[in-house]
Amino acid sequence: MRPIVSSLSEDLSLRIDGSRLWHSLMDLAEIGATPKGGVCRLALSDLDRQGRDLVIAWARAAGMRVTIDRIGNVFMRRPGRNPALPPVATGSHIDTQPTGGKFDGNYGVLAGLEVVRTLNELGIETEAPIEVVAWTNEEGSRFVPVMMGSGVFAGAIPLEQAYAARDTEGISVREALQAIGYVGDEEPGQHPMGAYFEAHIEQGPVLEQEDTTIGVVLGTLGVRWFDCTVTGMEAHAGPTPMGIRKDAMQVAAALIQEVVAIAHRHPPHGRGTVGMVQVFPNSRNVIPGQVKFSIDLRNHTDALLDAMADDMRATAAQLSASTGLAIRLESVSSYPAQPFHADCVDAVERAAQALGYPNRRMISGAGHDAVYTARLAPTGMIFIPCKDGISHNEVEDAKPADVEAGCNVLLHALLERAGIARG
């Protein structure tokens, strides 16, 4: 292996073609384009097929070899000098939310393609192969669970379980994959990977608000979901004196505030959200007899998540004891925290700094395919700002300069990891 720093300094002048990348993004966004400027390209729909076909056509034109696995993940490989080395991979997904945007996922796939096009144009050979991956069904809007392709790849989701998932019309993943002709023959997971980088829009407001170009992603937050039910006694708002009420909404309100307090008690990455509230009977002049609400707790280590969940349970028990109202906390689901590999994190940070882009270390609050690749190979992510932190929305937007910057960071991180073949 060559020393990394010298490699960076030697090749610092290398740049991707931001304009070409942007046009590819806009071209792909035509497939499933919505009137409001977004994209609706649901996983394994015919539009998804058209998108896959286009990306594969571009990859083949760039000299890449394409393989597909049994869950429909697409691997597009640019050979390295040393075929014994596992590929250094990058990618994301091209399926979108029903009212999705042009950048979420698509950016990661096309940034990888742009790196290959750049290397081709400059005649640069790498030691390890470079591979661009388009993962199947990251969004989970048509078929649950989310991050299905990378989940199957990582062995976290059994293939047969993924195949059996059905959309609201009763069509299974297996049927949909067959219908669009994307059942490959590779066994998922039987595909070595030396490292994985994923470029993505932040889907949050931090980079934009801090006027920072590159987010060096340390990992993703773990998530614990609960349903909470507070049961009091329904009664008329008029004739029932304050002292003898069992007002489920008041106890729920106290607990809803505690969800945020718990997040603040576990800084700096603790997050607490109550997104969903239902009140029964939900009538203006009736004291609520029952309130159900969702709790979303996040943090960057599972130990901290455990502590937050314990805090939640203790707070609920205490509140139940002091008010006499029943409080039930049900665990709905749980995703472990996923730290990324220090080498990959450092590679992203070195590239951003060497290229002079304002950057910061940060945690991803949302899930990405990289969460699953991190179980198999050293993984890192590159975030770029998106407008107002908005994604999963047709108004999702990103600046061409940021799109270009993130891809330049990806180029240098991939080169550091794959190694430029010399002489």
Added chain:
Amino acid sequence: MRPIVSSLSEDLSLRIDGSRLWHSLMDLAEIGATPKGGVCRLALSDLDRQGRDLVIAWARAAGMRVTIDRIGNVFMRRPGRNPALPPVATGSHIDTQPTGGKFDGNYGVLAGLEVVRTLNELGIETEAPIEVVAWTNEEGSRFVPVMMGSGVFAGAIPLEQAYAARDTEGISVREALQAIGYVGDEEPGQHPMGAYFEAHIEQGPVLEQEDTTIGVVLGTLGVRWFDCTVTGMEAHAGPTPMGIRKDAMQVAAALIQEVVAIAHRHPPHGRGTVGMVQVFPNSRNVIPGQVKFSIDLRNHTDALLDAMADDMRATAAQLSASTGLAIRLESVSSYPAQPFHADCVDAVERAAQALGYPNRRMISGAGHDAVYTARLAPTGMIFIPCKDGISHNEVEDAKPADVEAGCNVLLHALLERAGIARG
């Protein structure tokens, strides 16, 4: 006027027939009886007509003269010795909620009828006439507003406005009244009334919890209804750090707790309820961008209600300033507090005490027809306990002994006010 105390002591042995009253209640409850033991007899429905016809038939059998006004209020008069005196009235309503009970309203009308039957049986003549009133559409479940008949009678609701109210099928009050043949020819309000007493189940838990038989009602709480809208910024629960969130649910939760705190700051009758909450977009992993909720403030004087409303507005403004989130408070409707007449309150209390019934002074949190009669004539109310404080429900229930006690109090209060004609 005869001295009141001597009247009470002389006639203290007078009692109504509790069993006859109970059977009349059960008979009337057959009309619109529901499988769960309740009553569904919506205002101005054919079942309401059947109920009215039965009550009027009973009244005529008791020798009473029946007149009906243009909003369908039914006045059933037992003559007094002195026809120049205005009648001392009592009553309530016989329409019910869709899932109503046997007692709400019906009790007040049939208790009045039972008093007349008792006086007939005992051959007691009163100086002033005694009148039993069945008010049209107290519940407001089919046609809004509530307390329509007594409201029109008191001039609080214009007759034409009441006529124009339509049910969900588009039928107007005028049409419904015509259909059941209950458009009378009396001009509402052109009907003098010397005093008005109304016996009613409490619709709250206080009497039952304190094992008290009679509630001496001092008046009804005034009500202020508001809609509150907290507007923050919708964002993903994952990628958005706590420090930069504009979480509408958290600010709403603080304000929801303040509604109760404000009630406690205005004791002893201050009440505050948030019965209805809507969260947008109401998704588990999205920080709510907007929360709307109802506020119901009650107190026993309008000055205290003003103070509570001012407190609410100041608290909302302060919270908006400290959080940066917009908070809009909209006044939805407002009912003034209605104190009852001291003479009538005292008459009820004297009767309860003389008869040896455990009793307490209390405020009615709910509205009743008596709220409107109080604008025209000295008014008082008699509460009896109801099971678990529940009304507006098919499980609504009351004990025969309490039903009897309340009617005995009504008998003596009416006699005190109407005066027994002697010799």
